């Protein structure tokens with residue numbers, strides 16, 4: 001791999017040259033100055049962050065001929081040079097990934113008792129130590145238990161949890177951290193300058209970002225770029241090599257999200273898709289940037305947020321407008337898309353849905369009705385029919401046929417039917433009928449409970465009352481469906497028989513506050529409707545949903561009618577319709593046949 005050479009060439013020869021890992025370096029330097037070097041070290045951390053580089057520096061430092069211990073390794077003396085060139089017989093390196101057996105381990109440590117040939121210490125560096133077999137670890141353990149004075153073991157691993165505890169307990173352990181974007185970029189610029197390369201502004205940061213904390217990977221990318229450019233490396237070249245989307249497009253999407261501008265956000269996504277760019281990479285870049293913003297906001301710490309110099313200002317400006325709860329939601333939402341984007345046959349659709357959902361999930365400004373009035377120009381904005389049926393008292397007194405009111409466990413309001421609460425976590429007490437909105441807390445991304453916020457009624461064609469009623473009923477039906485498994489489970493402790501009956505039933509409709517179950521047979525219907533059984537189900541549903549409901553059974557599936565009610569029911573199942581309803585806090589008032 002061509003990329004190794006630049007990394008090798010720029011491998012630090014002294015502690016001072018080393019990039020990052022200051023905490024490790026300081027401790028090791030002190031140990032060398034005070035001659036308290038341990039016999040076994042364990043270096044853990046991700047790949048490419050300098051574990052073996054530090055191991056070699058340590059090997060040099062303990063053997064360096066410089067009289068000043070604080071200056072070791074000097075990088076210049078005969079010992080330092082031998083080790084740097086890989087000629088030193090007293091520094092033994094083994095890659096455990098390809099030498100896992102007990103024989104390999106025995107061969108490695110066979111000469112451990114004999115004194116070093118030239119230096120003061122014989123240093124054993126075992127890379128990918130977690131790959132050793134159990135037998136190999138056991139062979140090594142014997143040596144670690146009683147190491148000779150002149151031996152030092154350095155075990156490096158990316159997967160410390162695979163190293164046996166018996167080994168861990170004998171090692172002094174150092175954790176290596178990922179390189180930050182700013183420090184990686186700075187190192188890239190230094191290397192580039194020395195190699196006679198120029199980097200367009202932002203290019204070093206872009207490479208650093210793609211390398212996700214590995215200096216080795218970052219230098220590998222720089223080397224590849226150097227090989228096909230004439231010395232000047234542009235952003236476009238970096239992006240094309242790395243399959244990155246331009247930072248400007250990610251920025252445009254974040255900008256739109258912060259503004260709550262769905263149209264601009266969807267335009268950004270489509271712009272990226274139209275260029276044929278890799279949407280997964282785009283989404284990863286987006287998540288990475290949102291994550292930085294989240295960390296910046298949550299911790300107020302540029303170092304933790306790992307922000308490159310190129311975007312400090314922009315991030316600071318975003319942080320002014322961002323809000324932690326929303327960012328958290330967005331990061332979760334977009335980071336879950338990777339698999340979907342890989343498998344979907346629908347191109348950018350998952351990303352578009354996520355964008356819409358991101359804006360739907362705007363945490364509640366509590367007084368929803370105040371900001372409601374209209375969303376001008378929005379597709380569904382003409383509607384806004386009330387969700388709860390504002391039934392006049394007379395009408396409310398007429399209950400659904402087969403449901404005696406007495407069966408309900410909840411005292412009901414005199415005039416109006418009980419409030420249908422928006423979310424299951426809502427207070428089970430019925431709200432006063434005059435209260436405007438059951439705008440409960442936003443259900444959040446994991447709980448797609450339909451919003452039942454009422455809206456001022458607007459005069460519309462084709463029986464708005466019927467449409468509003470259907471919307472309210474189906475909101476409740478969707479709520480019941482979403483919790484159906486839990487409802488059945490909750491019933492079991494009360495009555496296994498009723499649970500068994502429910503297993504052959506399913507919710508198919510809601511009329512007002514009555515949930516209609518489709519039962520498997522007249523036997524099931526009859527038994528479920530027995531007063532004591534029905535009460536169990538009603539009580540469980542009320543507790544689960546936070547809504548007082550009555551139960552009715554039927555054994556006939558409703559015929560597929562194309563009336564408005566069933567059309568609304570079908571339309572509500574459509575993801576995009578649901579998203580639109582949520583965004584505009586609207587409800588379906590009419591469905592027009594396709595032209």
Ligand SMILES: [Zn+2]
Nearest residue numbers: 064074077080
């Ligand atoms: Zn030296």
